[in-house]
Amino acid sequence: MLNFPWARRILPRTGTQKERTPFLERRIGVWRVLIAADESSSFRLPNLHWGPVSTYIPLLTRAYKDLYSVSPKLFWLLVVKNLWYAIEDSLSLYFSNRLLLLIQRSVLEGKIHTSLDKDLCIAIIARASCSAFSGFVQWTSNGVKDQYRVLVSYRFQEWLLRANLARDIEASQDNEAGLTVNPNQMFYSLLRLLDLGKQIISSLLQLRLLLHLLGSEFASAGLASIVICFLPMILENMWGNKPWSKAYVKQAVNDDYLRQQALTSLTKHTYKAEVMGGNLSGYLLNGQYQKVHDALSHIPNGEVEDLWKRSTTALPSMFSNLCNDGPMLYIGLLALMNPSQVSVVQLAMLEQAATRLRYTFTFAKHIINFYPTELANLNNFYRLLDLKSKMKDGCMPYSPAAGSFGSLVRSSVRISSLCAVALLHIFIDRNVSFNYPGAKSERDALKDVSFSIKAGQLVVIVGANGSGKSTILKLLTRYYDTTSGTVLIDGNPIQDYRIADLRSVTASLTQEHTLFPLSMSENIGIGSPSSVTNLDKIARAAKLAGAQDVIENFTEGYDTVLEPVKTAQISRTGRGNEVLKKEYEKMEKNNKRVWCVSFARMGGEKQRLVASRTFMRMLSEDIKFVIVDEPSSALDPGGEYELFKQLREARKGRTMIFVTHRFAHLTKFADLILCMKGGSVIEMGTHQELLNHQGEYAHLYNVQAQAFT
Numbered sequence: 001m002l003n004f005p006w007a008r009r010i011l012p013r014t015g016t017q018k019e020r021t022p023f024l025e026r027r028i029g030v031w032r033v034l035i036a037a038d039e040s041s042s043f044r045l046p047n048l049h050w051g052p053v054s055t056y057i058p059l060l061t062r063a064y065k066d067l068y069s070v071s072p073k074l075f076w077l078l079v080v081k082n083l084w085y086a087i088e089d090s091l092s093l094y095f096s097n098r099l100l101l102l103i104q105r106s107v108l109e110g111k112i113h114t115s116l117d118k119d120l121c122i123a124i125i126a127r128a129s130c131s132a133f134s135g136f137v138q139w140t141s142n143g144v145k146d147q148y149r150v151l152v153s154y155r156f157q158e159w160l161l162r163a164n165l166a167r168d169i170e171a172s173q174d175n176e177a178g179l180t181v182n183p184n185q186m187f188y189s190l191l192r193l194l195d196l197g198k199q200i201i202s203s204l205l206q207l208r209l210l211l212h213l214l215g216s217e218f219a220s221a222g223l224a225s226i227v228i229c230f231l232p233m234i235l236e237n238m239w240g241n242k243p244w245s246k247a248y249v250k251q252a253v254n255d256d257y258l259r260q261q262a263l264t265s266l267t268k269h270t271y272k273a274e275v276m277g278g279n280l281s282g283y284l285l286n287g288q289y290q291k292v293h294d295a296l297s298h299i300p301n302g303e304v305e306d307l308w309k310r311s312t313t314a315l316p317s318m319f320s321n322l323c324n325d326g327p328m329l330y331i332g333l334l335a336l337m338n339p340s341q342v343s344v345v346q347l348a349m350l351e352q353a354a355t356r357l358r359y360t361f362t363f364a365k366h367i368i369n370f371y372p373t374e375l376a377n378l379n380n381f382y383r384l385l386d387l388k389s390k391m392k393d394g395c396m397p398y399s400p401a402a403g404s405f406g407s408l409v410r411s412s413v414r415i416s417s418l419c420a421v422a423l424l425h426i427f428i429d430r431n432v433s434f435n436y437p438g439a440k441s442e443r444d445a446l447k448d449v450s451f452s453i454k455a456g457q458l459v460v461i462v463g464a465n466g467s468g469k470s471t472i473l474k475l476l477t478r479y480y481d482t483t484s485g486t487v488l489i490d491g492n493p494i495q496d497y498r499i500a501d502l503r504s505v506t507a508s509l510t511q512e513h514t515l516f517p518l519s520m521s522e523n524i525g526i527g528s529p530s531s532v533t534n535l536d537k538i539a540r541a542a543k544l545a546g547a548q549d550v551i552e553n554f555t556e557g558y559d560t561v562l563e564p565v566k567t568a569q570i571s572r573t574g575r576g577n578e579v580l581k582k583e584y585e586k587m588e589k590n591n592k593r594v595w596c597v598s599f600a601r602m603g604g605e606k607q608r609l610v611a612s613r614t615f616m617r618m619l620s621e622d623i624k625f626v627i628v629d630e631p632s633s634a635l636d637p638g639g640e641y642e643l644f645k646q647l648r649e650a651r652k653g654r655t656m657i658f659v660t661h662r663f664a665h666l667t668k669f670a671d672l673i674l675c676m677k678g679g680s681v682i683e684m685g686t687h688q689e690l691l692n693h694q695g696e697y698a699h700l701y702n703v704q705a706q707a708f709t
């Protein structure tokens with residue numbers, strides 16, 4: 001079958017027994033191609049695997065219910081449209097047949113009787129109405145489809161957005177959360193599956209029409225037409241060398257080709273300095289590239305699909321085309337052999353009916369071939385939608401009175417068997433341990449941690465890298481739940497509170513905080529969504545974070561959009577057009593916002609902007625708890641000192657936990673310092689107490705102090 005040496009079957013079936021391998025493997029050009037085994041069997045009817053279909057019935061039911069719920073009216077219009085298209089072909093053929101027979105009778109008789117006249121009029125009206133109504137349905141259905149698509153994709157997109165936002169960190173790290181789903185595609189998948197129903201009804205009606213035509217004296221011609229119209233489909237299955245309609249993966253396995261790719265990639269910007277500095281152009285071009293080029297010159301190059309096509313013979317496509325003309329040729333032969341038996345009208349009708357039936361079947365087969373992909377789309381969408389948070393939300397509201405700063409819990413707190421955190425009041429018992437879900441490390445991120453924080457205290461956590469400082473903050477903000485032990489907030493386990501309530505009284509500033517693809521003012525204002533348009537407040541927050549100068553540097557000031565979405569795109573074919581390409585580059589350059597991004601992406605400016613958001617949040621009286629995790633790595637010493645000072649002052653008696661490596665000008669003000677090592681709190685106390693203790697904290701402090709002496 002494959003008559004080129006470079007297109008050979010790698011794994012021939014062994015012996016007489018047909019070994020069931022999951023793939024058919026072929027080597028084509030530089031590619032190793034694996035084709036799904038069931039795609040390569042010699043002949044079978046279209047992929048009618050009813051097993052998978054039946055397992056997908058609940059999914060389909062849910063999908064169509066959702067589709068219906070978006071707009072029942074448009075749904076029914078779509079169904080009616082499909083039903084009409086299902087019967088339209090057979091109906092119009094039937095009326096055409098009737099009309100042509102009447103015309104033939106009238107021509108043969110040479111005169112028109114009244115009854116014939118009447119029948120002819122009815123037939124003409126019926127045929128014309130059918131065509132006109134089809135045109136009307138086509139016109140309305142385009143509008144309906146577009147309107148429905150927009151509604152459906154917005155609604156489905158909204159569901160996805162809600163599901164994605166509601167998911168906690170652990171669930172977001174799940175593989176399933178990485179599924180890519182296109183709601184627009186979902187709509188088309190559902191539509192195509194509706195189309196399949198249409199094609200099935202249409203085929204049945206067309207078969208019925210053919211049988212009706214077979215009732216005449218040309219039964220044998222009709223029967224032959226039916227058989228002939230299926231022949232191309234059968235042949236396609238036998239000789240179906242169309243990799244683009246098959247499930248396959250390809251992998252480049254030719255060493256020379258891989259080296260050629262590697263050499264070509266050395267022209268990229270990433271390697272530019274190295275290649276120029278090493279004066280490697282001559283070596284790469286003349287020696288290496290030339291060598292692989294010579295080695296590859298006798299190997300056919302190109303896409304798998306094209307190479308595949310070139311590896312087949314012309315016979316299948318010649319025979320397939322002949323079969324397409326089969327009904328016509330067969331009827332022509334009949335007419336030659338027995339002219340008296342042939343009615344031109346009926347022959348023409350049979351030919352038309354057979355052709356339409358063939359098209360309907362081919363189209364249905366096409367949909368059936370792709371239905372696994374459509375079902376997979378639907379399945380992915382609902383898997384993503386149903387991917388729930390791993391953490392259970394509590395049901396207890398948490399709403400301390402505005403300005404209370406947790407004073408309700410200012411009474412002393414006993415260290416119990418539980419660990420409590422006071423936002424108030426926070427406790428952690430000796431048993432509090434934690435490891436990240438799926439963590440590879442054998443050591444727990446936190447081990448036997450125990451401490452208590454009183455409402456309104458300033459707590460600084462210090463310690464070496466990886467000692468568990470940030471992890472404590474993640475437990476206190478309920479990004480994760482402890483593996484053992486409990487965190488108590490105001491005397492109650494943190495799990496009992498509604499997560500959204502706890503987050504609404506917490507302000508945080510961490511290294512992981514980032515800029516949104518929004519304007520500067522919104523980036524800051526979003527810290528307090530109810531004041532997002534309050535420019536005075538936003539400016540105050542920016543001033544506190546020392547970001548005012550950064551913002552004023554931009555021509556558009558607070559309206560500057562950071563991290564903008566890409567505005568320009570160039571089509572595949574457009575990439576080959578130099579004029580278009582230049583215009584595209586201009587569009588990208590003219591987008592001043594891109595420049596802003598690179599300016600603000602890294603470094604101190606970004607940290608100041610991000611800190612402004614936290615200050616914005618702290619300006620709200622609702623905030624009771626502030627956590628800050630290493631927010632100043634890129635700030636200059638002056639900026640860092642100022643930021644720490646402003647954060648301390650903006651705290652206004654709220655409970656604040658600060659994680660930092662550069663704690664010299666912070667720990668002196670701390671009510672409590674936790675010094676951590678290897679996931680445990682090894683020292684606890686005030687700055688003076690810990691210095692006197694001469695332990696780990698004193699060591700870390702002295703290392704920093706020595707740098708300035």
Ligand SMILES: Nc1ncnc2c1ncn2[C@@H]1O[C@H](COP(=O)(O)OP(=O)(O)OP(=O)(O)O)[C@@H](O)[C@H]1O
Nearest residue numbers: 436439441445463464465466467468469470471472
């Ligand atoms: N998402 C994660 N998944 C798995 N392990 C993690 C994750 N985050 C942190 N860890 C591990 O947990 C331990 C504690 O990390 P944590 O970030 O709390 O330390 P840290 O004291 O804040 O360190 P640093 O000073 O470098 O920020 C480390 O061993 C770290 O590798």
